Amino acid sequence: MTTPDEITSGSILAVSLSGIHTMIKPNQSSIRIIEGLGVEGDAHQGETVKHRSRVARNPNQPNLRQVHLIHGELLDELREQGFEVEPGHMGENVTTRGIDLLALPLGTRLFLGTDAMVILTGLRNPCAQLDGIQPKLMAAVIDKDDDGKPVFKAGVMSIAVTGGEVRPGDEIRVELPAGARVPLKQV
Numbered sequence: 001m002t003t004p005d006e007i008t009s010g011s012i013l014a015v016s017l018s019g020i021h022t023m024i025k026p027n028q029s030s031i032r033i034i035e036g037l038g039v040e041g042d043a044h045q046g047e048t049v050k051h052r053s054r055v056a057r058n059p060n061q062p063n064l065r066q067v068h069l070i071h072g073e074l075l076d077e078l079r080e081q082g083f084e085v086e087p088g089h090m091g092e093n094v095t096t097r098g099i100d101l102l103a104l105p106l107g108t109r110l111f112l113g114t115d116a117m118v119i120l121t122g123l124r125n126p127c128a129q130l131d132g133i134q135p136k137l138m139a140a141v142i143d144k145d146d147d148g149k150p151v152f153k154a155g156v157m158s159i160a161v162t163g164g165e166v167r168p169g170d171e172i173r174v175e176l177p178a179g180a181r182v183p184l185k186q187v
Helices: 052-057 072-080
Strands: 009-016 031-034 067-071 094-097 109-112 116-123 142-144 150-152 156-162 164-166 171-175
Touching: 031 156, 067 072, 072 094, 116 164
Parallel strands: 067 094
Antiparallel strands: 009 094, 009 171, 031 164, 067 156, 109 116, 109 171, 116 156, 142 150
């Protein structure tokens, strides 16, 4: 994969959604991203937070997790470690290829297909539900950097700015934010 300054585009490997709160989201032939809401028909679609533990704390907070993206290279890495994971298995809506999502800064714009655009809001906070898919999967998506700080690899979250149809094989164009680059933090 390339560094954020070298990235110009990647592609969509798979798209997934589930209308109920479940970790595994079935793959689809396409998904529709709705401006300001997220993925049409997905349990996490909405202006306010839909993640159940966050709703319990404050149901009125803005939904910064409307569209979840995971880089397909993570699935490759996990399969090499013996995990049986496929696109959609870790709750993502969009599985990408060729973009180091985790290296992108806050506010990066991703143009998905011909019309849709999302803005990155942060890193996914991996949860214990991953271990319900396969034991030790949660630990496998958390590394440590050279200073011993955790590195969360379970994808990125975004908000839907422009709607449109998104399909496997569609191009993803990356537009980095102007000014200082702020690293993604958990949301």
